[in-house]
Amino acid sequence: MRPSELLCPRPEGLYCGPGDFFIDPIRPVNRALITHGHSDHARSGHGSVLATQETLDIMGLRYGDDFAGTTQAATLGETIAIKDASVTFHPAGHVLGSAQIAVEHAGLRIVVSGDYKRQPDPTCAPFEPIACDVFITEATFGLPVFRHPPDSEEIGRLLKSVSQFPESTHLVGAYALGKAQRVMRLLRDAGFDRPIYIHGALAKLSDYYQSRGIDLGDLRPATIEGGRKDDFAGSIVIGPPSAFADRWARRFPEPIACFASGWMRIRQRAKQRGVELPLIISDHSDWDELTETIQETGAGEVWVTHGREEALVRWCELSRLTARPLHLVGYEDEAE
């Protein structure tokens, strides 16, 4: 059978004919398999959803308990038969609960990576390379210019700035699911044991991470009720990136705008957003991780989706691998 008979792009998302399901569909469908909880991949309104328990929990937190008709939890490494296809979830190392999905039928195996990274992350299970015939990879940072430094170095720069500018508040923009909690955990690992102040949009998800045994330390709401503005001097405040352009940010003294994102590798990106301290911390693979992972899977064919497809396709051609862009729409990683 040809790979395109097992999985093919449709307007709703990636469709598996033999199993009659979609992976990460962007519109409501009858049966959806979800790789992870980011809102562009995990949407509400599907008839049934199969995902890891953590992803289901996160969707419940975001959309309410009735986000889908029925739900089923997938255990990592366990194969589930869906009609004529069989599927297995494997960890993707992207955020808590994130998974790759291996889809098999008639001896052909395609791995849908979802979003993934290879840098160690104390807040989620590490990526496992799965041998396959076709590997579907993301390409958010699919250009040779994207090379993420070790996250500990970036946290080190943040802490250095905190001690250099003790009268300031360091406002760290970080995506509410995954990135924010990773930054908290990294701060703790680096020995920062003071309270971390958080924007309200982070509270539920951070509580959930803590309930799953990921210790984020003393988190407090970044409100000034009952306190004075000066209380935030010398502190670290974490919030969604959009909040810092908002009036919300005015309550903090001498703010220094930081942004934890793979995009911060490009100086112009930092400048445009008015970021003073860019922290290159990403939940996605950088160029070297992408190319190394493709090689590790042993796949003879690579499909490239959301991001800079053309460069990764070019690299595959140079490496004598069959490759094509998938042109799936609806995934946004600007805020990653």
Place this chain on the structure above:
Amino acid sequence: MEGFSELLDRLVLTPSRNGKIRLLVDYFSTTPDPDRGLALAAITGDLNIPAIKPAMLRTLVMERMDPVLFGYSYDYVGDLAETVSLVWPEPDQAHAPNQRPTLADVVDALQSASRSDGPAVLARLLDTAGISGRYAIIKLVTGGLRIGVSARLAKQALAELGSVDIAEIEEVWHGLEPPYLSLFAWLEGGAPKPEKAARALFRPVMLSHAVEDSDLAKMDPSDYAAEWKWDGIRVQAVSEGGLCRLYSRTGDEISGAFPDLLDAMDFTGALDGELLVGHPPEYTGSFSELQQRLNRKSVSPKMRERYPVFIRCYDILQDGKEDVRPLPFLERRARLVAFVAQLEPSRFDLSPIISFSNWEDLDDMRRHPPHPVIEGVMLKQKTSPYLAGRPKGPWFKWKRDPHTIDAVLMYAQRGHGKRSSFYSDYTFGVWSGPEGVEELVPVGKAYFGFTDEELRQIDKYVRDNTVERFGPVRSVRADKRSGLVLEIAFEGLNRSTRHRSGVAMRFPRISRLRWDKPSAEADRIETLQALLHEPNVAHHAQGETDTLIS
């Protein structure tokens, strides 16, 4: 090298002056010699490294990677130095260096490379430097760090490092060379102040305060001499032992761009004056004519002929072998008159003293200056010595009132630092085109002049009236029926080929918010164009000026 790279990255993104100084002080106090001195030289533009052309850099990287992938990368990043720093392949683990090069290693390797092996030396450095180090190295060899730090700011940081006055740094600066070991040793208390070894050193200039209403009432007109405040750039011309140097008022040497003036500096002394373009005394050119000569590394003979520069002298600091700064103003003035009389008249003339009997007199002259290149009057206490810095009392500037126009707010951009949650940078426009189909054409940008409360109000207006967003910029509703009118004050107007409107304002700021004024009644572009055509110097009656000279 990493420390230096990190410093550059932070400086370029830190908007606040105090923040930059803090970063510099911390770097200088934690970085060993000679790296810190080399970094200082790189920032002040005093580090000489053989240049590598961008084309060569491109060739080097193309030898190492697929040109198509490089093309995608460069298109995305848009900056050659940054692209190359990121895509440069790291050498294999086996060949990787156990240590990154220091700034001194880099400077040493580059300076001792011959012309032919320059590219190979650069490539070896890029192999070993890591991403951030590579970026800094490429910036060093392609010239221009562009980090928004002036030499003056770097010196301010040195002053804070050593808890000394910046005037002390400026005084010794031009006698020192990278890596400034004696300077750092002195600032850290381990050695005496470096001797003023070089000749023709800069002397810290004396600056003035703006006159405030309450000041004049306390001042006796007979205690002060008045001069016109000319609209050029303040300079210091020093000539000692055959060495001639021209400095800006911040102590940056600008001799290179003015060989015509330097040729005429056949004296021993130091003069303080205004650099202007023209043929004194008949013709004094406008600031936009002077601009043709500014910020240039070299200047063609044609330029020199078309825009000859001269100094209109205000003061004398060194007369032959004598330091005359401690003398009272009137005595220095007498020395200056005698001194300038000996100089080439097409290159040096005197700034005239204006006679006046009371403040009302002077106020009237200030408002109606006899010459368009005058931007107000200066008041100088007759008994005051020449003091470094900006002491309150002896010198005042009393400027002509600024021009104002009413313009309409068109775009607003988010600010930086404290203002990062405010739309605080405003682009404004005036009406242009035939009646009935007028459109707004942008004429300038301003980000100060308003109070915090007004900022809050404009920010709210911007958020409530956004029609489009482009990244940090919002386009604001502005048409004949609705729009926020801003009264803009500015000091002057230059012709500009860069702006669609054809004009560029000098020192624009927001002087008033005209919530009351309908946008349709804002000014038209013709109002500004008329200002450009205001009678120039040549048309002015010279006699009028002469009568004012005492």
